Amino acid sequence: MKITLKKKKLNTGKYSLFIEYYKGTILDENGKTKHNREFEYLKEYLIIDPKSKKEKDSNKETLELAEKILSIRQADYYQGKFKIQNGNKSKHSFLQFYILKKEERYQSKNNYDNWEAAQKHIEKFCTPNTTFNDVNIDFIKDFQKFLHTEAKAKSGALLAQNTKHTYYNKFKACLNAAFEEGYLNENIVSKVKSIPMGETHREYLSIDELQALSKTNCKIPVLKSAFIFSCLSGIRWSDINKMTWSEIRDEGKGLDGKDVHRIVFSQQKTNGVEYLYLSKQARGLLGDRKEENERVFINLHYSAQMNLILLRWCMYAGITKHITFHSARHTNAVLLLENGADIYTVSKRLGHKEIRTTEIYAKIIDKKMKEAATLIPELDL
Numbered sequence: 463m464k465i466t467l468k469k470k471k472l473n474t475g476k477y478s479l480f481i482e483y484y485k486g487t488i489l490d491e492n493g494k495t496k497h498n499r500e501f502e503y504l505k506e507y508l509i510i511d512p513k514s515k516k517e518k519d520s521n522k523e524t525l526e527l528a529e530k531i532l533s534i535r536q537a538d539y540y541q542g543k544f545k546i547q548n549g550n551k552s553k554h555s556f557l558q559f560y561i562l563k564k565e566e567r568y569q570s571k572n573n574y575d576n577w578e579a580a581q582k583h584i585e586k587f588c589t590p591n592t593t594f595n596d597v598n599i600d601f602i603k604d605f606q607k608f609l610h611t612e613a614k615a616k617s618g619a620l621l622a623q624n625t626k627h628t629y630y631n632k633f634k635a636c637l638n639a640a641f642e643e644g645y646l647n648e649n650i651v652s653k654v655k656s657i658p659m660g661e662t663h664r665e666y667l668s669i670d671e672l673q674a675l676s677k678t679n680c681k682i683p684v685l686k687s688a689f690i691f692s693c694l695s696g697i698r699w700s701d702i703n704k705m706t707w708s709e710i711r712d713e714g715k716g717l718d719g720k721d722v723h724r725i726v727f728s729q730q731k732t733n734g735v736e737y738l739y740l741s742k743q744a745r746g747l748l749g750d751r752k753e754e755n756e757r758v759f760i761n762l763h764y765s766a767q768m769n770l771i772l773l774r775w776c777m778y779a780g781i782t783k784h785i786t787f788h789s790a791r792h793t794n795a796v797l798l799l800e801n802g803a804d805i806y807t808v809s810k811r812l813g814h815k816e817i818r819t820t821e822i823y824a825k826i827i828d829k830k831m832k833e834a835a836t837l838i839p840e841l842d843l
Contacts, residue, residue: 580629623660692790
């Protein structure tokens with residue numbers, strides 16, 4: 463049988479890529495010879511006449527992915543494992559399968575980067591000759607041990623707890639996919655306890671500290687406006703930095719007679735579109751409207767010097783906490799919960815995909831509630 467990558471011209475100006483499995487010829491009911499073919503459409507497309515560098519790069523990446531899929535299908539067949547012959551795929555390369563799963567996530571930039579980072583450690587842990595026959599509970603536990611004791615960051619230090627958690631989850635997702643696609647007879651990764659996420663300290667400002675900060679001069683006024691805006695809205699630095707006036711919607715009076723302001727933007731981290739209402743005070747920090755394509759916060763740059771100025775500003779306000787720009791987002795979450803917002807609403811405003819991410823802030827509030835129980839002086843009973 464011949465297994466080849468082919469393309470079909472579409473009316474959309476693109477080629478549709480597919481794999482042809484040519485199994486020779488057969489005789490039909492009329493005694494005529496006909497080709498015996500099967501096709502697997504990859505749902506991947508090439509631009510027929512790419513003009514820009516972006517289009518050419520897209521074609522190159524798509525073709526590389528298709529060729530990787532082709533090599534896996536050919537390897538499966540030549541090892542006698544392709545499903546046209548039988549369903550046993552256990553001798554397929556684990557690493558090669560991981561790379562395929564990684565490439566399938568290319569469109570999700572942040573997720574793809576995590577898969578690629580995890581791959582570097584998986585390549586050190588096992589070899590290209592490691593097959594699914596080698597995957598068992600001991601293999602999984604050994605990889606966990608490798609992450610704990612041998613895998614290192616670029617700095618040479620052992621991996622942080624949450625980094626180990628992230629990399630193991632990619633390894634785990636690969637094994638789950640292998641089970642679903644028939645490379646493993648059982649979902650053995652479900653029998654091994656995962657690496658837990660570590661508790662992280664999230665520095666935030668109290669309302670009194672935020673008030674003190676707002677009354678203190680900052681060397682860079684635009685930094686002050688952007689930081690307090692983030693405290694009031696919960697929007698990330700990356701989204702504030704790129705914010706343009708086209709994203710700010712001044713929608714007139716609401717049913718209650720108050721002005722309605724919203725920001726409609728695409729989160730840089732998740733690519734999710736957010737529709738976020740702004741308070742009158744938050745909108746006031748943005749100033750008068752300008753051209754739609756102009757940035758709202760002009761001359762705002764992320765740098766070590768900017769971080770130092772932020773820390774000095776806090777120090778002048780009497781705040782000794784180690785505050786970063788991201789602390790503004792933490793501040794927004796804590797202040798919302800303290801003032802009666804439910805956790806689901808806070809989660810939606812922050813753009814969290816999972817409620818458990820927001821629950822970390824609820825733990826902060828619970829801790830403060832416990833501290834409040836000891837504030838009343840003891841009675842002389």
